[in-house]
Amino acid sequence: MRVAATACPSDVFVLDFDGVVVDSEVEVSTSALGACAGYWPQLFGEGQLAERLRQRVRADLRATRPRLINGWEALVMARLVLEDQGSVARILADWEPLLETTLAAWGEGDGGGLSAAFEAHRAAQLAADADSFVALNPLYPGVADALQESPYPYYIASSKAAGRLVTLLCASLGLDIDTASPRLFAGLIPPNERKIAALRAIAARQVAAGGATLHFVDDRFETMHAIAEQAPDLLERWQLYLADWGYNTPEERAAAAALPGVRLLSRPQFLELLKWGVVMEVDDGCEPTQEEAEAAANAS
Template sequence: MSAGLVVLYAGAGPSDVFVLDFDGVVVDSEPEITASAFEAAALHWPDLFSDSVLDVGNRKAQLREAMRTVRPVLVRGFESMVMLRMLLRDPRCPATRDAILNRWSEELPRSLSYWGESADELTQIFEAVRNDWMNSRTESWMALQVPYDGVTSALAATPFPVFIASSKAAHRVSALSSAVLGLELPPDSPRLFASLLPPEEKKAEALRIIARQQVCASPATRLHFVDDRLDTLLAVRQVPELAARWNLYLADWGYNTAEERAAAAREPGIRLLQLQDFNGMLAPPPRAS
């Protein structure tokens, strides 16, 4: 029996149950998202994203850095293509970065309309590029997904049940769990809740389902939900039955801004969690002497 994601307790049940977001909590997937955005953008907008354009003034490296800065507001993969095009003219422009970080819900539809693009078409292009890369150049694709420090060993050693609740597609979470984390998590695993979009709504629904499972039945069992999106945690906290049962944590090592971390620290019912403390929470409890 694999440790971590498939541990089941007999008898009285576990003292703790964890539900973890995947991207931004378990694995840093930003390098892959950005690399896929470059490939998809070059395919869809070849004149804008040709090598001759990107090689000028180290622009590609500047774009990579800018994409990491704006990653906290990205929800769906295709949005990275839009961000990349917005940043193309001047990757270091503070106004563009601020517009993405602070007004993304307005900037995304505005940009799509101005360019005559559709979210559905860009989604098809982006997902096709990712799937082709994952299937035909698997090793290089996997290499862009980096587990956060200590998380792999913490998950492998934890005695507690762990669920994954992610906006990522199930087949990608499954493949990455096996290749990057060394944990078997089939796409149809009852411990995997995937493609949760919009996350504010669907993750709350997943937590409601998980809380009703036998592994969480004891009132003494502590339930923990760790995510790197403050909006998701705030949405969960607004549901009384979830707020009463779940301990909520914002992963400060994930895709969030300094302003969001400061806001989380002020929010009742949400704890700002550091990576070292997260790994410690997953550790087996000390044995009684």
């Protein structure tokens, strides 16, 4: 018989948002294509992209999502893969130097014009139809229920802008928070340095006192690597998990599993961790519950 663990207040969670709680790639890539059409109309000729080409570009943008840092970079990725599908491999191999040389070749400077175009397009979409915008940021299956059932406090640490993050949290999870909420660490760019600072700040709060077990779940391999290499002292307090359903590659998952203090986590394990504070992974000989079966079926 499966017995739920007793609720204990000595666990604290810090969760990345994009790629852990929601699949924001859908919105980012869709917005990138829309903003791309407005910024470089010559790429689209007389009308919209043919549906087959649009589907291919969307698939390529999903493949390159692990390299995205700032949202507007998706415009550059969109144009690159639109003009040359072989760009996917180059983006995955060495994105930051490629971005720099591409911006220079296109005369885009530091990308400020692209950033403004991207954010203006997203703001217009949100203002025109907020429900549709939220729908383009779907929660991963099971996450909402697990967060609602969890007896543990949790924080959100995200590179997403605070206003947009609050909009999505309120709409998707029904939270009553604003941009000043102490539960939010938003706009964390550059993500590695800012997330390390956020983990230090949370560890210093009263909620983490008394030997609380601290859990950090992110889908970004570079952040896990940065913690292991640049802030090894955090490994003494934090349990680190790389979300294998998020925006990372098989090679990154294998590399993360070899990092000290980092554990690879599946979504069913994540749901278990949120509810009970542990990943039991015990085969009790019983048939799986409907929830367990659905979580396993929906796992990426």
